Amino acid sequence: MAYNRDDYVRIKEEFSNKYAKAQKRAEVRRFELYGIIPELRELDGLLSGTGMEIMKIIASGEADPEKKIAELKERNAKIIEERRALLVKNGYAPDYTDVKYECEKCSDTGFDGTKMCECMKRELILAGYESSGIAELIRTQNFENFSLDYYADADNARMKGCVDMLKRFAKDFDSDTYCNFLMLGATGLGKTHLSSAVAKEVIDRGFDVLYVTSVGMTGDFEAERFGNSVGTRQRNKTSRYYEAELLIIDDLGTEVSNQFTLSCLYDVINTRINKRLCTFVNTNLTAKEIDARYSERITSRLFGEYNSIVFTGTDIRKQKRLNNRK
Ligand SMILES: Nc1ncnc2c1ncn2[C@@H]1O[C@H](COP(=O)(O)OP(=O)(O)O)[C@@H](O)[C@H]1O
Ligand SMILES: [Mg+2]
Ligand SMILES: [Zn+2]
Structure with a gap:
């Protein structure tokens, strides 16, 4: 259990203040x-x-x-x-x-003896949702409202296997967990929804999770490198890509492709592999398109070090719209 470092420092301070105020x-x-x-x-x-x-x-x-x-x-x-x-x-x-x-249990100190009190854990988890970058999604897209009914026939059994695997991954997540997933498939098949579901479970278990789109991530690196305001905030922002216990990079392939963005992407992926930190990469690209777009040093890692999950079926956004019309 590590929690987000900034959240931890801030919340500990809040407890200190709360304790002093009560006194x-x-x-x-x-x-x-x-x-x-x-x-x-x-x-x-x-x-x-x-x-x-x-x-x-x-x-x-x-x-x-x-x-x-x-x-x-x-x-x-x-x-x-x-x-x-x-x-x-x-x-x-x-x-x-x-x-x-x-x-009453911790007298607002956040600790019950040497053990962190449930009340402080709760605060850290709520803060974790916010600092994950997908607080909104986590509230609306989780395992509870993820339905396999949208996947027909052969897609259904395969998707069930994938979802079960991700549920297990999230439920058992701990500091030794090391497993990467490459989620491929056309738009509207639940890649982002499932990522959000996994993020929630892992945050609930007390780990630091960060969600970012590939555009957002490369944008942060560009802002840090070329931006006028190379403030501490920007530096903190990219450092989390190398530190979060679970990083979800969504929509790979939508970022501008140039030498700089490619090298940032490679660096994050490679460093996280070396540090044995879990990463999800989601993309609408096919394996073939990934191959064509990225250099060998990126593709060899994505295909070699990640478990591929291929999403198939019919756009669930469309299915929902049609159901609503019926
Ligand atoms: N299996 C599912 N059960 C219920 N809703 C789903 C399911 N998969 C996707 N959705 C919903 O459909 C929409 C598109 O899914 P999303 O995860 O964004 O697709 P993708 O990331 O693959 O493009 C979202 O509103 C999501 O909540
Ligand atoms: Mg998506
Ligand atoms: Zn308490």
Whole structure:
């Protein structure tokens, strides 16, 4: 589990702030009440002095320090009861001055002991959807609404096999997973939909996923290389192509083809193979067209290191339109 690094840093900071705010709110409430119920301040004074008193007991060379400490604890329990009664008597809830956290389990620290709390995991997953670049698609195109009914006859059995394989890949995804997929097929057959479905599952498992079109990716490299504003944002943008635990490059073949874009594409594909990071490449091109368009060093990797999934059937967008008309 690695999550997106920027998301992690930001969310950890948010938890820190949340924790501090909860503390502050309780403190404000407590000081307000001191003005109204002065006895409260005295009781709190006694309670907050407990640590010092224990130190004193230990330092005094007392014959039976355990006993003294137990007495102190008993006294504190009584004070706490007294304090609660005092609040109630004045018309406040007995826990009015307690620190109220959004998450009781981790007291808004994001960690339950050394384990990350579920609440922080949830935040990271939501942030992961956003930083994947396909938050919108993930909401609407997932495994639940991916239907095999759109694939007829021979296409159906084969597509079922492919979908099952991708489901398994997503469900079992972990830091050791290394598997690349080349999804080929005409437009409207579900390549992007299935990529989005896989992305969601993998993000839900706590991994950093990035989706990009081939046009978007080469555009980012061009902006970084030739753009006027070579800011840190651009640099971060392309570095994620080499770091995301799952990268989906959609619509290969729609990018402008020149030496620069080809070398960027090669570099991302090759580096990710060397780092054993999973990559999906989707394309409307046929294998033959890929061969004609790209150099040997790219095609040998796409055909050698990727599992090809060929999508066949009838454009599902069209099928849906026809069904709606019926
Ligand atoms: N098997 C499917 N079940 C339900 N909807 C699908 C299926 N495959 C594709 N679609 C829908 O059809 C449209 C086109 O699919 P898409 O994945 O974009 O095709 P491709 O990327 O292969 O061109 C999208 O709206 C998608 O949600
Ligand atoms: Mg597509
Ligand atoms: Zn929590």
